[in-house]
Amino acid sequence: MDTLIKDQQSTASDPLLDWNLAGATAAETWELVAGELVAAAASGRHPLHLPTLTTVGADGAPQARTVVLRLFDPAHREAWFHTDVRSGKVTDMLREPRVALHWYDPTARVQIRIAARAHVHHCDARARTAWGNSAAMSRACYAACDAPGTPLEQFPTAQPHPADGDDAGFEVFTAVCCHFDTVDLLTLHAAGHQRVLLDLTGRKPTWQILAP
Numbered sequence: 001m002d003t004l005i006k007d008q009q010s011t012a013s014d015p016l017l018d019w020n021l022a023g024a025t026a027a028e029t030w031e032l033v034a035g036e037l038v039a040a041a042a043s044g045r046h047p048l049h050l051p052t053l054t055t056v057g058a059d060g061a062p063q064a065r066t067v068v069l070r071l072f073d074p075a076h077r078e079a080w081f082h083t084d085v086r087s088g089k090v091t092d093m094l095r096e097p098r099v100a101l102h103w104y105d106p107t108a109r110v111q112i113r114i115a116a117r118a119h120v121h122h123c124d125a126r127a128r129t130a131w132g133n134s135a136a137m138s139r140a141c142y143a144a145c146d147a148p149g150t151p152l153e154q155f156p157t158a159q160p161h162p163a164d165g166d167d168a169g170f171e172v173f174t175a176v177c178c179h180f181d182t183v184d185l186l187t188l189h190a191a192g193h194q195r196v197l198l199d200l201t202g203r204k205p206t207w208q209i210l211a212p
């Protein structure tokens with residue numbers, strides 16, 4: 001696994017400095033992906049902090065938008081984000097829980113795609129925990145009166161940051177858990193791109209190498 005950890009001190013020939021999967025196992029590759037996404041959830045500066053979430057709209061058309069990766073739990077195969085219960089994406093997910101998450105890091109030249117099932121947590125214990133772990137700046141977004149997508153006469157002003165313990169907005173806050181079984185990973189290399197579909201459902205991860 002050591003060879004797979006991205007290390008700023010490594011030389012340019014270090015295989016995983018450029019996500020070279022040649023010679024790696026499926027388990028090592030999953031550890032690498034999971035480690036990066038755990039780090040991405042913890043840091044706003046991480047290139048994988050802002051995935052694109054795609055849902056299916058009422059008319060069957062795809063709807064894509066940016067969200068903040070709030071938590072990545074490799075053991076349970078879960079990626080979490082927060083949103084407003086009144087938003088179009090929640091309406092979509094309650095009707096059709098199948099969603100897609102997409103990341104691209106242009107520096108590492110890595111694409112990660114996850115097909116998942118979304119579980120919307122609203123006014124339950126998981127939502128309460130997520131709310132409690134949210135910064136005041138994040139909680140302020142939910143104190144806005146207007147539902148996302150409401151037509152307005154003018155641009156709204158930012159909400160003031162709530163004090164600790166201020167629950168304004170909790171009633172519209174949701175924590176969304178995206179549960180997945182597989183990961184589609186593509187890494188770009190001049191010598192040949194590498195794409196694998198990681199299957200995480202067994203005792204050990206397995207993979208299928210795919211044409212890029």
Ligand SMILES: Cc1cc2nc3c(=O)[nH]c(=O)nc-3n(C[C@H](O)[C@H](O)[C@H](O)COP(=O)(O)O)c2cc1C
Binds near residue numbers: 063084087090
């Ligand atoms: C950098 C960035 C991060 C965002 N993070 C979130 C987020 O974590 N949750 C969220 O609901 N919307 C987030 N948004 C706004 C969404 O992209 C989207 O505009 C909004 O949620 C309405 O989407 P919907 O009408 O498709 O539900 C973010 C937008 C940007 C540009």
